[in-house]
Amino acid sequence: MTHRAAPEHTHPDKVSLITALDALGDPVRIQLVRELAASQEWTRSCGSFDVPVRKAALSHHFSVLRAAGLVEQRDDGPKRINRLRRTEFDERFPGLLDLVLRGD
Amino acid sequence: MTHRAAPEHTHPDKVSLITALDALGDPVRIQLVRELAASQEWTRSCGSFDVPVRKAALSHHFSVLRAAGLVEQRDDGPKRINRLRRTEFDERFPGLLDLVLRGD
DNA sequence: GGAAGTGTACGACGCCCGTCGAACACTCGA
DNA sequence: TCGAGTGTTCGACGGGCGTCGTACACTTCC
Numbered sequence: 218m219t220h221r222a223a224p225e226h227t228h229p230d231k232v233s234l235i236t237a238l239d240a241l242g243d244p245v246r247i248q249l250v251r252e253l254a255a256s257q258e259w260t261r262s263c264g265s266f267d268v269p270v271r272k273a274a275l276s277h278h279f280s281v282l283r284a285a286g287l288v289e290q291r292d293d294g295p296k297r298i299n300r301l302r303r304t305e306f307d308e309r310f311p312g313l314l315d316l317v318l319r320g321d
Numbered sequence: 322m323t324h325r326a327a328p329e330h331t332h333p334d335k336v337s338l339i340t341a342l343d344a345l346g347d348p349v350r351i352q353l354v355r356e357l358a359a360s361q362e363w364t365r366s367c368g369s370f371d372v373p374v375r376k377a378a379l380s381h382h383f384s385v386l387r388a389a390g391l392v393e394q395r396d397d398g399p400k401r402i403n404r405l406r407r408t409e410f411d412e413r414f415p416g417l418l419d420l421v422l423r424g425d
Numbered sequence: 426g427g428a429a430g431t432g433t434a435c436g437a438c439g440c441c442c443g444t445c446g447a448a449c450a451c452t453c454g455a
Numbered sequence: 456t457c458g459a460g461t462g463t464t465c466g467a468c469g470g471g472c473g474t475c476g477t478a479c480a481c482t483t484c485c
Contacts, residue, residue: 219480219481220481220482221432221433221480221481221482222433224433233425234351234420234421234424234425235346235347235348235351238342238345238346239346241342242339242342242343242346243339243472243473244339245473247338247339262431262432263431263432264430264431264432270473270474270475271474271475271476272431272432272433273432273433273434273435273474273475273476273477274473274474274475275432276432276433276434277433277472277473277474278473279432280433292432292481292482294431294482294483295429295430295431295432295481295482295483296430296431296432296482297431297432297433310420311416311420312415312416312417312419312420313416313417313420315416316338316414316415316416316417317338320338321337321338323450323451324451324452325450325451325452325462325463326463328463347442347443349443366461366462367461367462368460368461368462374443374444374445375444375445375446376461376462376463377444377445377446377447377462377463377464377465378443378444378445379462380462380463380464381442381443381444381463382443383462384463396451396452398452398453398461399451399452399453399459399460399461399462400452400460400461400462401461401462401463426485427484427485428483428484428485429482429483429484429485430481430482430483430484431480431481431482431483432479432480432481432482433478433479433480433481434477434478434479434480435476435477435478435479436475436476436477436478437474437475437476438473438474438475439472439473439474439475440471440472440473440474441470441471441472441473442469442470442471442472443468443469443470443471444467444468444469444470445466445467445468445469446465446466446467447464447465447466448463448464448465449462449463449464449465450461450462450463450464451460451461451462451463452459452460452461453458453459453460453461454457454458454459454460455456455457455458455459
């Protein structure tokens with residue numbers, strides 16, 4: 218009847234510009250954000266992404282994305298499913314997410 | 322009759338997103354860009370910025386900004402004067418510079 | 426109760442980045 | 456010609472970030 222501690226989130230409103238730029242200045246995190254944007258909300262578990270890092274590093278990257286207000290997480294059984302905070306983040310940093318999702 | 326080697330520039334068109342985000346993900350460089358944006362073009366020499374680093378580090382930061390297509394430099398006597406590549410950079414990364422200049 | 430699957434926490438390691446001092450190159454004015 | 460001013464380069468240093476393996480916590484299914 219115990220349950221996992223809910224992950225700590227930061228709303229984009231309380232995120233500094235530097236934090237946001239640093240969070241998006243990493244290739245692995247950019248890929249996570251892009252894959253997440255291409256999926257339905259609350260459908261992707263952390264382990265379902267095609268990134269070249271092991272799960273410890275992956276967990277770290279999700280922690281950074283949460284702290285930057287980019288990703289919201291919720292527990293669903295043994296998995297932790299994700300959602301890109303598209304509208305909130307875009308309201309705080311207009312155009313930034315579009316830039317990342319537009320690709321090169 | 323010798324003259325200094327012209328600084329190496331990179332046009333924003335040839336700059337990757339990661340490079341741009343990394344260049345703007347540093348507080349010193351952000352301040353440089355902001356002060357530069359608040360000044361007339363070709364009026365600010367490298368040493369005229371109010372940043373808490375010595376000239377060696379300052380020179381490095383300007384090198385990064387040039388490589389990211391953010392700053393253009395020209396020699397003017399003993400000084401090296403700067404210009405923010407506002408329109409070119411904005412064309413390559415729409416909204417990104419606005420985000421930085423809007424502040425927090 | 427056990428086993429498998431999922432994600433986090435911790436300590437360690439390596440590397441890159443920002444910083445500095447010192448030495449050097451160049452320009453201009455005295 | 457010499458000195459002052461400006462900026463770059465070099466080597467070195469320290470700290471932080473990304474990564475990993477391991478151990479642990481929690482959930483679900485058998």
